[in-house]
Amino acid sequence: QLGQTWWLHHGKDFQQYPPEDPRRNWVEAKVVKVSPNRFAVRVSDSMAQLLDAGQPNVSIRQVDSTWTVRQRSLIHQEDSHASAGGQQWRTVGLQRSVRSTLSYVMAGKRTISASRRSASYSQCLRTYSIIGNVRWFRMAGGGIDAQELLSMAHSTLRCIEWTDITLSLMQGAILGPGCVDASCLYEISRPVDEGETIDFFMSHSWHDDAAAKFEHLQRLGKAFYQKHKRYPTFWLDKVCINQSCISDGLRVLPVNVMACSKVLVLCGHTFSQRLWCAWELFVLFSFASEMASERAIWMPLHSRLSAHEELGSFDARSSHCYDPNDEARLTSVIRAIGIDDFNHRVRVWA
Numbered sequence: 001q002l003g004q005t006w007w008l009h010h011g012k013d014f015q016q017y018p019p020e021d022p023r024r025n026w027v028e029a030k031v032v033k034v035s036p037n038r039f040a041v042r043v044s045d046s047m048a049q050l051l052d053a054g055q056p057n058v059s060i061r062q063v064d065s066t067w068t069v070r071q072r073s074l075i076h077q078e079d080s081h082a083s084a085g086g087q088q089w090r091t092v093g094l095q096r097s098v099r100s101t102l103s104y105v106m107a108g109k110r111t112i113s114a115s116r117r118s119a120s121y122s123q124c125l126r127t128y129s130i131i132g133n134v135r136w137f138r139m140a141g142g143g144i145d146a147q148e149l150l151s152m153a154h155s156t157l158r159c160i161e162w163t164d165i166t167l168s169l170m171q172g173a174i175l176g177p178g179c180v181d182a183s184c185l186y187e188i189s190r191p192v193d194e195g196e197t198i199d200f201f202m203s204h205s206w207h208d209d210a211a212a213k214f215e216h217l218q219r220l221g222k223a224f225y226q227k228h229k230r231y232p233t234f235w236l237d238k239v240c241i242n243q244s245c246i247s248d249g250l251r252v253l254p255v256n257v258m259a260c261s262k263v264l265v266l267c268g269h270t271f272s273q274r275l276w277c278a279w280e281l282f283v284l285f286s287f288a289s290e291m292a293s294e295r296a297i298w299m300p301l302h303s304r305l306s307a308h309e310e311l312g313s314f315d316a317r318s319s320h321c322y323d324p325n326d327e328a329r330l331t332s333v334i335r336a337i338g339i340d341d342f343n344h345r346v347r348v349w350a
Contacts, residue, residue, distance in 0.1 A: 004031045006041045007324040022324035048133045153252035158189040158240040159198045162221040162231040171210040189239040199232035201260035203280045208268025212301040268301040272310045275319040312350030
């Protein structure tokens with residue numbers, strides 16, 4: 001909505017702000033224009049300079065415009081924007097390969113290229129353009145109706161093999177200090193075969209002890225092999241959601257949860273403080289309330305008693321997302337459900 005706050009990630013860690021304050025890692029902007037498929041936000045001059053730190057040294061800021069992944073094909077988007085100074089940048093195209101190159105031409109004369117690892121996600125569009133202090137973004141769903149989104153969720157469902165889960169994979173978050181390169185994560189997972197059911201949906205906090213989680217996964221995988229003579233498959237957010245279309249991926253989270261035989265809850269000290277973790281438990285309880293307890297496998301990373309006590313005192317008002325935009329969207333839905341009702345459905349797992 002016009003005037004709505006929208007946060008932009010600046011990639012730094014300002015420790016003068018507490019961890020739960022979005023200003024530590026994000027810049028505040030305001031929505032100034034909305035269309036059916038995209039929206040624009042405006043930032044102040046000082047915040048624009050902060051966001052552009054590390055960008056190519058050119059006369060106007062880099063334009064990362066609309067792009068589509070197509071196998072070994074060239075895209076002619078012809079999407080140009082005028083800056084305050086009257087200069088224009090025009091997207092020439094994107095060549096699909098393991099390492100792709102985005103080329104931009106200013107006034108038909110100068111070309112600047114940015115190397116990027118692309119993802120094998122043929123129907124994903126991402127818009128992010130910069131014109132002065134205004135940033136344009138693709139609207140989540142981008143003109144895709146609910147039925148199309150649901151169909152896409154089933155057709156793009158992915159999983160990761162137990163043998164491909166490493167300690168380093170469990171250590172890195174997508175955003176924030178110590179983040180990992182998200183460009184190649186999607187290719188670690190694989191499409192789910194027709195008729196295949198994913199064994200485990202992994203519910204966990206990226207802020208919890210990675211080594212403890214990895215140790216539990218190692219034991220689980222070996223025990224699973226002893227029983228089924230194969231290693232299990234998992235749905236893991238950062239490799240099974242295309243990070244270029246993360247908003248769309250999160251919108252169909254219920255499909256991902258229900259596509260798995262079990263929900264593996266790796267509950268550490270921060271689990272009850274992360275709003276996405278609570279949302280995953282709420283989804284399971286809401287869509288499979290009668291069988292929820294049978295489908296959930298509880299694995300505390302520390303004392304079982306303290307883990308249950310922490311979850312038993314869960315309060316959505318004290319839980320957060322790293323991305324303040326995600327937090328605002330989830331909080332809006334939770335308020336529509338009723339915060340007390342939401343808290344109750346999460347606490348029943350304690």
